[in-house]
Amino acid sequence: MNILSNIGKSSLLAMSIFWVINLTYDFNWDYIPFVFLSLIPIYFCCAIVILLTICPIFWFSVSEGFNRQQIFKTYFPIYAIIIFGLCSYGIYKTKTDAFAISFFVSAYISTLHSWMWFVKPKKVNQNEQTTLCK
Amino acid sequence: MKHLTIIIASILFSTLFYNQKIGLNLSIFSIISILILLVSNTQKFRNKTTIIYTLIYLLTAALVFIQHTSLSILANVLALITLVGSVRESKSSIYVQWYNGIYTSIAGYIHRNLYKIDNEEKETSKKDIDVLHLAKLVGIPLMFITVFIVLYRNGNPIFSDLISKIDFSFINLKWILFTVLGYYLFSNIFSPVQVDFATNKDLQTGNILQQSETFSTEILVKEKQLGTILLLLLNILIVFYLTTDIISLNTIKWTEAPMLSSQVHNGINALIASILIAIVIILYFFRGNLNFYENNKTLKNLAFTWIILNTILVILIAAKNYNYITAFGLTYKRIGVNVYLFLTLIGLITTFLKVSKVKNLWFLFRINTQTAFVLLMILSVVNWDNSITKYNINHAQSLDLNYLINLSDNNAVLLNEYRKSNNLGSNQSNRIITKHRNFVYKLNSRNWQEYTYSNFELKSLANTSRNNEYFK
Numbered sequence: 001m002n003i004l005s006n007i008g009k010s011s012l013l014a015m016s017i018f019w020v021i022n023l024t025y026d027f028n029w030d031y032i033p034f035v036f037l038s039l040i041p042i043y044f045c046c047a048i049v050i051l052l053t054i055c056p057i058f059w060f061s062v063s064e065g066f067n068r069q070q071i072f073k074t075y076f077p078i079y080a081i082i083i084f085g086l087c088s089y090g091i092y093k094t095k096t097d098a099f100a101i102s103f104f105v106s107a108y109i110s111t112l113h114s115w116m117w118f119v120k121p122k123k124v125n126q127n128e129q130t131t132l133c134k
Numbered sequence: 135m136k137h138l139t140i141i142i143a144s145i146l147f148s149t150l151f152y153n154q155k156i157g158l159n160l161s162i163f164s165i166i167s168i169l170i171l172l173v174s175n176t177q178k179f180r181n182k183t184t185i186i187y188t189l190i191y192l193l194t195a196a197l198v199f200i201q202h203t204s205l206s207i208l209a210n211v212l213a214l215i216t217l218v219g220s221v222r223e224s225k226s227s228i229y230v231q232w233y234n235g236i237y238t239s240i241a242g243y244i245h246r247n248l249y250k251i252d253n254e255e256k257e258t259s260k261k262d263i264d265v266l267h268l269a270k271l272v273g274i275p276l277m278f279i280t281v282f283i284v285l286y287r288n289g290n291p292i293f294s295d296l297i298s299k300i301d302f303s304f305i306n307l308k309w310i311l312f313t314v315l316g317y318y319l320f321s322n323i324f325s326p327v328q329v330d331f332a333t334n335k336d337l338q339t340g341n342i343l344q345q346s347e348t349f350s351t352e353i354l355v356k357e358k359q360l361g362t363i364l365l366l367l368l369n370i371l372i373v374f375y376l377t378t379d380i381i382s383l384n385t386i387k388w389t390e391a392p393m394l395s396s397q398v399h400n401g402i403n404a405l406i407a408s409i410l411i412a413i414v415i416i417l418y419f420f421r422g423n424l425n426f427y428e429n430n431k432t433l434k435n436l437a438f439t440w441i442i443l444n445t446i447l448v449i450l451i452a453a454k455n456y457n458y459i460t461a462f463g464l465t466y467k468r469i470g471v472n473v474y475l476f477l478t479l480i481g482l483i484t485t486f487l488k489v490s491k492v493k494n495l496w497f498l499f500r501i502n503t504q505t506a507f508v509l510l511m512i513l514s515v516v517n518w519d520n521s522i523t524k525y526n527i528n529h530a531q532s533l534d535l536n537y538l539i540n541l542s543d544n545n546a547v548l549l550n551e552y553r554k555s556n557n558l559g560s561n562q563s564n565r566i567i568t569k570h571r572n573f574v575y576k577l578n579s580r581n582w583q584e585y586t587y588s589n590f591e592l593k594s595l596a597n598t599s600r601n602n603e604y605f606k
Binding site: 020024025029032035073076080084112115116 | 240247297298331
């Protein structure tokens with residue numbers, strides 16, 4: 001499990017979605033520095049969510065003899081439904097405010113992709129493979 | 135072909151729903167969803183169950199247009215989820231179909247993407263590299279160009295002015311994002327997925343209870359004794375309760391609304407507790423080998439008696455509720471009581487069947503969830519606001535007009551007709567006029583996507599009434 005790389009990718013994805021949605025509501029060139037600065041809080045948010053909600057599922061399940069595919073098949077559907085429910089409730093409670101929509105949509109998409117990156121087998125570069133075979 | 139179909143569907147999705155309220159658009163969306171499912175799963179639509187769910191979905195789509203009630207919208211969404219689940223696995227229980235339907239609708243794309251990686255790794259590896267490369271080609275230059283534009287803006291006023299003049303307002307980015315949402319939704323349901331663990335477990339589990347290998351007569355005798363004493367005492371208690379309840383039914387004055395209200399609601403609370411405990415106790419004793427024990431007849435008879443006595447309790451509450459409705463008219467709460475009583479009755483009948491035909495717990499879940507689904511579909515056929523108003527105006531001994539005014543706009547025309555033919559107080563009369571005007575204004579300001587049957591009804595009313603009332 002490459003947690004750091006996963007958090008990094010999730011943060012970039014979350015940041016992109018968050019600002020794409022936000023800037024469609026109100027675009028201003030002065031916001032651009034904040035786009036890059038926002039990577040810091042987004043990184044912390046992603047790290048907390050991934051470390052507290054996704055990683056424990058993998059750690060506990062691996063110790064019980066599950067492989068990654070089995071973990072995904074068993075727990076991902078429940079996780080996706082719960083996250084979808086929470087994010088929809090969040091958007092509903094904030095009366096579809098632009099900031100809330102961008103926050104919850106980016107949280108939903110990046111957590112689901114984070115699962116995918118954890119389960120996805122790491123591809124070996126063909127050149128590396130040839131060198132290894134030699 | 136797949137992508138083209140989804141792109142067309144997502145553009146239609148945006149056209150139908152972007153900045154619009156629910157109306158004709160949801161009905162058209164239902165037809166598009168069926169077409170999308172049909173294109174990608176033609177074989178599955180030869181299945182009888184799937185055809186029935188498709189027809190139910192079409193019916194709810196029509197109801198959204200005709201009735202335009204919250205219940206019909208809820209029924210439509212649930213029917214879509216059920217249809218998607220049924221297209222994936224028609225033989226599974228309805229609650230598993232809901233599970234698969236919800237999962238497909240919210241995360242089907244990611245699920246399929248991962249399975250594609252798992253199954254066709256060689257084929258997709260090339261594609262993945264292309265996508266990643268494309269993302270780098272677009273993302274990295276875009277990021278650096280943006281950074282440098284921001285930096286150069288501070289160094290040169292002419293450059294800053296030129297940059298400020300760049301106007302992308304002709305591109306509706308919100309509409310594009312909404313289309314992406316449509317694309318995500320349609321690509322999710324294009325090829326429904328299933329939760330393997332739940333679906334396989336459900337398909338493997340039948341409705342009949344199996345005798346376990348550890349069959350200890352000694353333990354069963356003790357359990358039977360406990361069950362017999364408990365159910366006997368509970369039967370005596372419920373007989374006593376029912377006797378006193380019948381006496382109170384004959385003595386109570388039906389003209390006192392608070393008394394009636396407290397009678398019905400107390401009865402309901404007693405019923406909730408009694409039925410739930412009854413079902414849990416029966417399920418506990420008949421959970422396993424006691425079903426196969428030869429000397430269990432007394433216990434079974436006591437359980438059946440208790441179910442019958444609880445059914446009498448349901449009938450008594452229904453009688454109280456009926457009296458309540460006759461005196462003070464229909465309300466959502468009173469209709470809700472009837473719905474609850476009906477569901478309770480079904481719960482009791484299925485518990486009876488479970489014990490008499492030695493069925494398992496899954497049987498109860500399957501049949502009760504199926505009943506709840508069918509009941510929701512039937513209830514969504516009725517325009518409740520309109521029906522409540524019509525019933526109360528024509529039949530209720532005591533009319534609560536303020537309650538009717540506070541209902542949705544679906545009863546505005548009816549209330550306005552009632553106002554014209556009766557002498558009402560100025561306050562209530564003004565409230566009805568305002569409600570009716572708002573209703574007519576809302577109908578007239580609707581876009582074609584938001585049209586409902588009321589729009590066409592309004593047109594015909596306007597043509598016949600010859601006055602301008604419906605176009606204010």
